[in-house]
Amino acid sequence: xxxxxxxxxxxxxxxxxxxxxxxxxxxxxxxxxxxxxxxxxxxxxxxxxxxxxxxxxxxxxxxxxxxxxxxxxxxxxxxxxxxxxxxxxxxxxxxxxxxxxxxxxxxxxxxxxxxxxxxxxxxxxxxxxxxxxxxxxxxxxxxxxxxxxxxxxxxxxxxxxxxxxxxxxxxxxxxxxxxxxxxxxxxxxxxxxxxxxxxxxxxxxxxxxxxxxxxxxxxxxx
Amino acid sequence: xxxxxxxxxxxxxxxxxxxxxxxxxxxxxxxxxxxxxxxxxxxxxxxxxxxxxxxxxxxxxxxxxxxxxxxxxxxxxxxxxxxxxxxxxxxxxxxxxxxxxxxxxxxxxxxxxxxxxxxxxxxxxxxxxxxxxxxxxxxxxxxxxxxxxxxxxxxxxxxxxxxxxxxxxxxxxxxxxxxxxxxxxxxxxxxxxxxxxxxxxxxxxxxxxxxxxxxxxxxxxxxxxxxxxxxxx
Numbered sequence: 099x100x101x102x103x104x105x106x107x108x109x110x111x112x113x114x115x116x117x118x119x120x121x122x123x124x125x126x127x128x129x130x131x132x133x134x135x136x137x138x139x140x141x142x143x144x145x146x147x148x149x150x151x152x153x154x155x156x157x158x159x160x161x162x163x164x165x166x167x168x169x170x171x172x173x174x175x176x177x178x179x180x181x182x183x184x185x186x187x188x189x190x191x192x193x194x195x196x197x198x199x200x201x202x203x204x205x206x207x208x209x210x211x212x213x214x215x216x217x218x219x220x221x222x223x224x225x226x227x228x229x230x231x232x233x234x235x236x237x238x239x240x241x242x243x244x245x246x247x248x249x250x251x252x253x254x255x256x257x258x259x260x261x262x263x264x265x266x267x268x269x270x271x272x273x274x275x276x277x278x279x280x281x282x283x284x285x286x287x288x289x290x291x292x293x294x295x296x297x298x299x300x301x302x303x304x305x306x307x308x309x310x311x312x313x314x315x316x317x318x319x320x
Numbered sequence: 321x322x323x324x325x326x327x328x329x330x331x332x333x334x335x336x337x338x339x340x341x342x343x344x345x346x347x348x349x350x351x352x353x354x355x356x357x358x359x360x361x362x363x364x365x366x367x368x369x370x371x372x373x374x375x376x377x378x379x380x381x382x383x384x385x386x387x388x389x390x391x392x393x394x395x396x397x398x399x400x401x402x403x404x405x406x407x408x409x410x411x412x413x414x415x416x417x418x419x420x421x422x423x424x425x426x427x428x429x430x431x432x433x434x435x436x437x438x439x440x441x442x443x444x445x446x447x448x449x450x451x452x453x454x455x456x457x458x459x460x461x462x463x464x465x466x467x468x469x470x471x472x473x474x475x476x477x478x479x480x481x482x483x484x485x486x487x488x489x490x491x492x493x494x495x496x497x498x499x500x501x502x503x504x505x506x507x508x509x510x511x512x513x514x515x516x517x518x519x520x521x522x523x524x525x526x527x528x529x530x531x532x533x534x535x536x537x538x539x540x541x542x543x544x545x546x547x548x549x550x551x552x553x
Contacts, residue, residue: 155423156347157493172349172544173494179348179401179548190492192499192527193347193373194431197424201444225449232411233420234400240424240444274447274463 108302110283118143119298120209120251120281128206129153131241134178136251137209151187153205155237157196160188177237197237200244208245210238212252212277214267217315219277219289221250222269235272242273254282255311263287263294265314284308288320295320323484324536325515329359332509332535336360336474339392341369343430343470343501344382345477348374348401348548351494353478353511354381355539360476361385367392371430371470373423373497375399375407377547386410393417395470397426402550422450425467427500433469434503434532442467475505479528482512483519486533487526494544495527502532509534513541 111119113136121143124130129151132140141163144150152161154176161176162183170181191199199205214222224238225231242248252262263280280287285308286298296305297320309317326332333356336342342360346352361384368391375396376383383406385391394416399407410416421429422445432440441464445451455466477498479488488510490498502508510533 154493156350157496170546171492172546173351174492175348175350179350179546181546184492190490190495192495193423193427193497194500197427201424201442230412232400232408233418234398235420235422235450236398237423239422239448239450243443243446244424271448 108284108300108307111300113139113283114143116251116281116283119286120249121145124148124150124207126150129159129204131155131200131205131208131245133208133210133238133241135211137211138178140209140251153199154182155196155200155241157191157193158182158184158188159191159199160185162188197240200237200240203244203246205245207247207249208241209249209251210241212250212262213269214262214264215250215252215277215280215289216264216267217289217294218291219275220267221248221272221277222267224272225270227270238272242276247278248276249279249281250277251281254284261312261315263312263315284311287317293318324486324530324533325484326535326537329355329511329537329539330362332356332537333359333363333474335507336363336365338365339367339369340365340473341371341471343371343472343475343497343505345475345496345498345501346372346374346382347493347496349377349381349544349546351478351490351496351498352381353476355511356476356509356537357381357385361388361390366390369393369395371395371472371501373397373426374401374548375404377401377403378545379406380545383407386416389415391416393419395419395421395426397421397423401548403547420450426470427497429467429470430497430504431500433471434500437469439466439468441465470504472501472505473507475501475508477501477508477510479510479512481514481516481521482510482533482536483516483521483530484536485518486510486530486536487521488512488528488533489521489525490527499528502528507534508532509537511537511539513539
């Protein structure tokens with residue numbers, strides 16, 4: 099096969115489009131935690147007509163945008179240790195309360211990045227398992243299992259072209275059966291104990307073509 | 321009369337010896353009590369077990385304590401950061417032991433110690449590498465891992481205002497681990513930027529009641545530095 103026969107006939111959603119799609123699905127009044135990495139972009143697309151409360155696990159709720167240059171105060175940071183602001187109504191709390199909010203099921207939505215997600219919603223996003231890698235987990239395992247709904251935002255394929263939606267994660271697990279929806283550049287997919295259901299496809303992409311990219315996982319059409 | 325205010329950071333650390341378990345407050349640089357860590361380095365204490373969320377940023381504070389090779393083991397959730405080179409070098413050389421704990425389990429293990437809890441079942445980490453070998457239990461259809469409390473000999477934390485009874489308030493997200501570490505250590509040392517007259521801190525706003533604090537040190541305020549992420553050159 100030549101490269102030209104492999105050329106896709108579909109248009110991938112951009113990361114911004116994917117972030118906007120996630121933002122659209124977050125209801126007014128929701129309390130949301132956006133993980134470090136791709137999910138951070140969701141904040142840029144939250145509809146101003148909706149009141150959505152952002153939580154960060156280091157101990158702040160009601161987080162606002164980044165401060166103007168020169169206004170940074172590094173006692174007011176998010177989980178990525180970047181400077182943020184506080185909106186009216188926001189407040190601070192210690193770490194045990196912050197993780198009680200999460201583990202106790204008080205957050206409505208959590209959006210995370212991932213290395214791999216299994217068709218039944220297992221998540222691997224904290225460690226590649228490489229022997230020379232220094233492991234760091236942070237709040238990933240608490241975030242994965244704590245919110246009422248855990249969404250993952252990721253590219254569908256690795257740089258090498260392998261699907262990150264897999265029959266079983268080969269990277270170390272973050273949580274089991276915790277991801278309820280996957281937002282990617284190729285498709286939006288619901289996950290539960292019975293498997294993967296495609297609810298939206300990128301323009302020009304067919305279920306058959308997506309299935310061909312996803313060995314070992316049976317994709318159902320919603 | 322109760323007066324927990326001590327004259328200096330050095331005086332506040334009296335009694336710390338080799339092998340002590342020390343909780344150090346802070347999430348990255350926010351809430352990290354650099355002056356107490358500098359004084360800890362000066363004590364010469366070694367083979368320390370340190371509890372912190374991270375494993376040092378840049379070359380100051382906790383990173384300086386690591387660089388001085390005083391730490392035998394660190395219990396933390398997120399050692400690897402853009403500026404954790406001091407820890408990274410020790411870890412790669414096999415010169416430090418790492419106990420990696422999911423952040424919420426770390427917080428709850430510290431809180432549990434302070435609250436007199438002997439252990440607790442948490443869903444966080446179930447089925448992962450970080451729960452290997454730990455007792456598990458199904459409760460009402462959900463799967464949990466047994467986690468144990470983390471006690472400490474000393475907690476070194478950074479607060480904002482305090483009074484001679486040790487009542488504390490904090491500043492924004494610099495609060496992070498301060499209140500729970502204060503509960504979990506036999507001796508808690510807090511820095512404050514202002515010592516208030518007893519009774520002048522609105523009792524409705526006290527975050528850490530004074531009984532959790534044994535020693536208080538007044539430190540001049542300096543702006544908290546950035547840390548923990550890649551900064552533009």
